[in-house]
Amino acid sequence: MVTKKTYQAVVIGSSAGGLNALKTLFEALDERFPLPVIIVQHMSPDAENYLPSFLDNMKKIRVKEADEKEIPQPGTAYIAPPNYHLLMEHNGSFTLTVSERVNYARPSIDVLFETAAEAYREKLIGIILTGANNDGSRGLKKVKEMGGMALVQDPEEAESDAMPRAAMEAVKVDQVLPLKGIANFLNTLI
């Protein structure tokens, strides 16, 4: 049984088409959503990180770029900075690194998900959204292995279906949902 006290954090990975997907997700998200949401969106390494202010301006939950050593707070979303990996420490704080790309990506979804899975264990929800590669599959598998919940955006709906499909192939996911369905599920955690 899912009860609202079960989960402590949500991690989201998105790539091609992710900006629109996150926008749709945030539109449907209740502003009282209580958990920290930690997001890796693939982007060009020297891109200006417009995503935090873009999502923050939607006036749902607070959105900011993840700072090194920061401890994620309830009802706040954190975006990995471009050109840095975002890792979770066991003590619950963020670490940023400039180590090698993983799956050609920095930030990599796998790196966030694998480290968050260890930090939050069964209290984590991992969500893979639209994307044209297979980053995130290994991470989502780890989330599952540690007892957390694995959600994937319905590939039929996704702008790019490769990443959701790769995740579904690698992991026995708990639910495959359209973005609105994902938001509705998250809203039940309030």
Next chain:
Amino acid sequence: MKKKQEEILENREIEIRLLIEAIYLKYGYDFRNYSQAHVRRRILNRFKLSGLTSISEMIHRVLTDDEFVEKILMDLSITVTEMFRDPSFYKALRQSVLPVLRTYPFVKIWHAGCASGEEVYSMAIMLKEEGLLHKTQIYATDFNPIIIRHAKKAEYPVSRIKEFTVGYQKAGGRSSFSDYYKADEESARLIDPLRKNIVFAHHNLVTDSVFAEVNLIVCRNVLIYFNRELQDKVIGLFMESLSGGGFLCLGSKENLQFSSHFSAFEPVVEQERIYIKKYSS
């Protein structure tokens, strides 16, 4: 999570800690205050590649096999860097720092954690273009002797030249990047005049102390790997190494906000993490 799994994870943590301790006791390289998530990932990657059956077995290898130690040191080193990484930083340096250094008769610069040297040579190119290189001494240091040997060579795969050239242009380069290297089919070697005033040396930020008084310290994307305590210690080392009015440049996601030495510095270009050490009161 199941109890068995819990125990496996707990044991793994103990083994990783013992391995890190063994490296310190035997070789003096101290990773005990590094980001644990980073160290764990690196050690587990090496473990998977090693074909060994447990992390404890890695401890024995580390104590007895030089090649294996070198591999682990490379794993734990921060070796990823590029020329003119964050071009806006180099622009800011050119605009706000070099004009001040130009007024000095002689300039000393310390690149701490120089890895394979890309950022040091970026600096040398900029100093050359601003007419400062001839009166500058650059100390480029890293704890990893293997990587310093790479840096000294000033040789990079030709496949990276394109990325370097883009960085150079974005950073406001005044000439053509092709003036600065000679390439054959495989590699590109930076020209000798750039290398002349650079001394590459072994220095460990974690365990070594001040070695010179300098006017500018560049240490970018190194502190993010350290815990707060170690960050603070290293910032203290930088403070002691800088002359009054000396500059400190950190990585774009690093800052002095949480340091006990915060009040000893003032931001020059905050956005680019360029600080100046106040004249002592």
